[in-house]
Amino acid sequence: MIRFEKVTKRFADGTTAVDALDLEIADGETVMLVGPSGCGKTTSLRLINRLEEATGGRVLVNGQDVSQVDPTQLRRGIGYVIQHAGLFPHRRIEGNIATVPRLLGWARAKIQPKVDDMLETVGLDRTVAQRFPHQLSGGQQQRVGVARALAGEPPVLLMDEPFAAVDPIVRARLQQEFLDLKKRVRKTIVFVTHDVDEAIKLGDKIAILKEGGQLAQYGRPVEILARPADSFVADFVGRERTLKRLALMTADSLDVTPGNPVDPDADAERVGAAAAEAGQPWVPVVGEDRRFQGWCDSRRLVNGHTAGQLAGGLSIATVGPGDTLRTALDAALSAESRSVVRVDAAGNYLGVITLERIAEAGLWS
Amino acid sequence: MELIRWSWVGRHLDDIGWLFVEHIQLAGLALVFGFAIAFPLSLMALRWPRLYGPLLGFTGVLFTVPSLALFILLIPYTGLSKATSLIGLTIYTLLILVRNIVEGLRGVSPHVLDAAKAMGLTRTQRLFQVELPLALPMIMAGIRIAAVTTIGLVTVTALIGQGGLGRLFIDGFTRDFATPVIVGFVLSVALAVVVDLLLVRLQSALTPWHDEAGR
Ligand SMILES: Nc1ncnc2c1ncn2[C@@H]1O[C@H](COP(=O)(O)OP(=O)(O)OP(=O)(O)O)[C@@H](O)[C@H]1O
Ligand SMILES: [Mg+2]
Numbered sequence: 020m021i022r023f024e025k026v027t028k029r030f031a032d033g034t035t036a037v038d039a040l041d042l043e044i045a046d047g048e049t050v051m052l053v054g055p056s057g058c059g060k061t062t063s064l065r066l067i068n069r070l071e072e073a074t075g076g077r078v079l080v081n082g083q084d085v086s087q088v089d090p091t092q093l094r095r096g097i098g099y100v101i102q103h104a105g106l107f108p109h110r111r112i113e114g115n116i117a118t119v120p121r122l123l124g125w126a127r128a129k130i131q132p133k134v135d136d137m138l139e140t141v142g143l144d145r146t147v148a149q150r151f152p153h154q155l156s157g158g159q160q161q162r163v164g165v166a167r168a169l170a171g172e173p174p175v176l177l178m179d180e181p182f183a184a185v186d187p188i189v190r191a192r193l194q195q196e197f198l199d200l201k202k203r204v205r206k207t208i209v210f211v212t213h214d215v216d217e218a219i220k221l222g223d224k225i226a227i228l229k230e231g232g233q234l235a236q237y238g239r240p241v242e243i244l245a246r247p248a249d250s251f252v253a254d255f256v257g258r259e260r261t262l263k264r265l266a267l268m269t270a271d272s273l274d275v276t277p278g279n280p281v282d283p284d285a286d287a288e289r290v291g292a293a294a295a296e297a298g299q300p301w302v303p304v305v306g307e308d309r310r311f312q313g314w315c316d317s318r319r320l321v322n323g324h325t326a327g328q329l330a331g332g333l334s335i336a337t338v339g340p341g342d343t344l345r346t347a348l349d350a351a352l353s354a355e356s357r358s359v360v361r362v363d364a365a366g367n368y369l370g371v372i373t374l375e376r377i378a379e380a381g382l383w384s
Numbered sequence: 385m386e387l388i389r390w391s392w393v394g395r396h397l398d399d400i401g402w403l404f405v406e407h408i409q410l411a412g413l414a415l416v417f418g419f420a421i422a423f424p425l426s427l428m429a430l431r432w433p434r435l436y437g438p439l440l441g442f443t444g445v446l447f448t449v450p451s452l453a454l455f456i457l458l459i460p461y462t463g464l465s466k467a468t469s470l471i472g473l474t475i476y477t478l479l480i481l482v483r484n485i486v487e488g489l490r491g492v493s494p495h496v497l498d499a500a501k502a503m504g505l506t507r508t509q510r511l512f513q514v515e516l517p518l519a520l521p522m523i524m525a526g527i528r529i530a531a532v533t534t535i536g537l538v539t540v541t542a543l544i545g546q547g548g549l550g551r552l553f554i555d556g557f558t559r560d561f562a563t564p565v566i567v568g569f570v571l572s573v574a575l576a577v578v579v580d581l582l583l584v585r586l587q588s589a590l591t592p593w594h595d596e597a598g599r
Contacts, residue, residue, distance in 0.1 A: 068502060095504035105499030109517045109593045118503050151593040167503075177502075 020046050020081060021067060021175065021207060027075030028062050028232070036062035037232040039076065044224075046174075049201055049208040051218035054228035054235070054255070060211040062232070064177050067209065068097045080175065095122055098168030098176040098206070102184050104160040106152040112138075112163055113148040119171030137166035140204070142196060158189040162196075169204065178210045182217070197221055215256050219244070219382055227252055241378045245352050261381040262345060270347050271340035273380055275361045275370025280305040283312060283327025287320045301356030304330035309367040311337050311360045337362045338372070348377050389563045396564075400552070404571055407548025410541070411534045411575075414470055418477030418530060425478075426485035427511075436486060443479040451476070451540050459544065469541035476537060477530040484526025488519030521594050524587040528580055535576040539568070548572075 021044040028037040036059040044050045052060040065071040066078050069090045078085045085093055106115050116137050120130045138145055141162040152160055161181060168176055182190045182197075198221060201208060212218050218225045219240040227235040227243065229251060236248040244261060247253035279293040280303045293302045294317035304312045304326045313330030320329055336350040337360045350359040351374040359377075361369045393400070429436040446454075455472045462468040492515050500514045516523075539550030547554075552568030555561075588594075 070498070070502060091504045091506050093504075094502055097502075099499065099502035101495060101499060101502075103495050105493075105495040107496060107500070107514060108493075109514075109591070118505075122504055122509075153593070 020044065020079075021209065022079040023063070023066075023076070024079065025076035026063075026066060026073050026078055028059070028066060028071060029074045035232055037066065037073075040232065040234055042226055042234065042237060044207060044209060046207050047205050049210060049221065049223045051222035051225045052209065052211045052228060053213060053215055053218040053225060055230060056213060058228040058230050059232035060213070060228055061179055063228070064179055064209055064211050067175070067177055068094050068099060095119055095171060096173050096175070098171070098173040100161075100164045100168045100176070100178040100181045102180045104152070104164035106160055106163055106167070108152050110151075111148065112143075112150055112152065112155070115152065115163060116167045116170050118167055119173075123171055133170055137170050140169065140200065141166045156189075157185045158193060161185060161193060165200075169206075174207060176206045176208045178208065180211055180213070183212070183214075194221060216382060219256075219378075227255060241357075241374050244378050244381075245348075245374070261378070262348075265344040265348055265377065265381040268344045268380060269340065270338045270342045270344060270361055270372065273344070273347075273361075273372055273376060275372055276376075278303050278358070278360070278371030280368060281315065281326050282306065283325060283330065285315075285326040287317075287322050287324070290315055290317045290320050290326050293317070299356075301358065302326070303360055303368070303371060305368045311335060311362065311368050314354065314356045316355070336360075337366075339366070340364055344377055344380055347372055348374070348381075351377055387562065388566050392563050393567060400567060400571070403549050403551055403568075404575075406546075407535070407538050407550075407572065407575065410466075410469060410473060410538045410546065410548055411531065414473035414477055414534050414538075415527070415531055417470065417474040418481055418534075419527070421474070422478050422481035422485055426482050426489065429482070429486050430489055440479075440483060443482055446475050447479040451537060452543060455541060455544050464545040466546055468544055469538075469546035472541065473534055473537060477534055480530045480533065481523075481526050484522050484529075485519065488522030488526075489515050491522060492518045517591075520591050521587065524583060524590070528583045528587075531579050531583060532576045535572060535579065539572060549575075 021042075023040045023042040026037055026040045027035070029035050038059075040063060042050075052063055054060055062071055066073050067080065067085065069085055072086065080088075080093070080097070107118070110118075113134050116134045117130050120133055125133075134148065135145060138148060143159060143162050143166070147155060147159065147163075152163065155163065161184075164181065168178075182193045185193065194217065210221060222240060224238060225240055225243055226237045229235045235255075236243055236252045243252065244256055244258060247256060247258055253259070279297040281290055281293050283304055283306055285293070285304075290302055294300050300317045301314050302317055304315050306312055312327060313335045315326040315329045320326065336354065338347045338350060339362055347359050351357060351372070357374045358371045361372050363369050425439060429439050449457075451472065454475065455468060458468045458471055462471065496514065496518070497510065500510045505513060538546075538548050539553060541547040542550030542554050549568040549572045552564040556563065556565035556568070
């Protein structure tokens, strides 16, 4: 876990790059730092591995104040990826990737397989191992940068605009690979970008920084889109743009998830099972007539009661094929389940559309 | 009249060989001493950038002192000795070496240095594993210029009784006899060319990444 406690960074020339930042990043989470140029994203990131020293407050990594840890030891346990990859031009790809394992004093027999493993992880052919960085394309170099950062098996990975210097097509591919990678390697990742779309696409959470190094909002992408803290955040994430786009799309353009509906007579046990299978506590209640009757909270359904009894009082808004996604968004936002039920033209239950799905549609279509 | 009297050359092969060896010794030692002084000076100049200007200025002034004058200035202290010759020659290598070492180290990409620091390399590891290897092409270029310059300059020290092959010039001029002059000239030029070629070879062996870059 990484924690910023009232962290301030004031440079010698008086610039306040980070101002009393409080931020907590849980293990295994990917947090995106976004904000306009000069708002202190890079500085915040570099405070974690002590490439910059805080002038106020403290940064904790796994409960330990980083200022109390030897910086070289600290850094060997934290992967770091930068925009231009920063590969060592005089070392072959293999040597670049082996940098931290060598510093950590790994046995040669352990390093070689690790290099191969890392190349595979980032989707590079083993034949590049013997090349020098300049013999690789920009996208390949960026992959090597990631491989090098991961080779020492650090629990934490810091990335500073890693995909900013490659062309849009390569970037989209690297982003997709990043999503796959982060599922496999389970690292705590802090990722700096000035591209909101990238932040929304790649982050579990987003921290939006303002000019002057202040935290404007911190939360899950959908939360920020749905409830921007202020007009700065709303403008920054382009909420208007997203809403307009959603208003132009209809519900039938989205796939539904089954949602595991239960009938009104279902007891706590059956509702619990359905919820567990769906992976979320809210279960739609659908009658024999295939009408949606409301949401049932599996956590609140006590023995002896039925799903139908709980469902009645809750939001029963649904969207049909012709309704816009804007309507769907409002419905999903007002429902505690953070989802909306989709019905067909005749009003029969079809499935569930989640808030995430709607937000994604607004951002990516 | 023949340009070169081969019989003289044949009779003096031993002497010529000795002078040749002495020439290499003087130039080689001057380079080694020059590097040994220039290297720490350069590191200091990088560590304290305010030193760099005055340092270059000082070594620059030394460089502009006419070579003969410099040797003569040293005579009161070190006499007509090998030391005088070596000190003078060493001073001449300094400017070239300091400038190239400093520029070479300063030319290392800040991104690369930043990455090295972030990977957890210590200051010393960064210097020897990253900065020096990357500055090597520039440093080697300095060594080449210094070597060629010094090999030429050694001959001047013949005037203070040293000078390796330069002594052949003095011999030839005083007797108005061309052969030793030509032999001395050809050998010292050949030495410079060969040393330069060897250094180029050494450089490509030491910097394979640079070569394959086609730069
Ligand atoms: N070494 C430094 N000395 C003085 N000021 C600095 C230094 N490094 C950064 N700053 C200033 O601190 C502020 C934050 O810089 P930082 O690099 O963290 O911004 P950023 O959010 O990463 O910007 P960008 O999106 O342009 O990369 C800026 O005003 C910058 O000029
Ligand atoms: Mg930045």
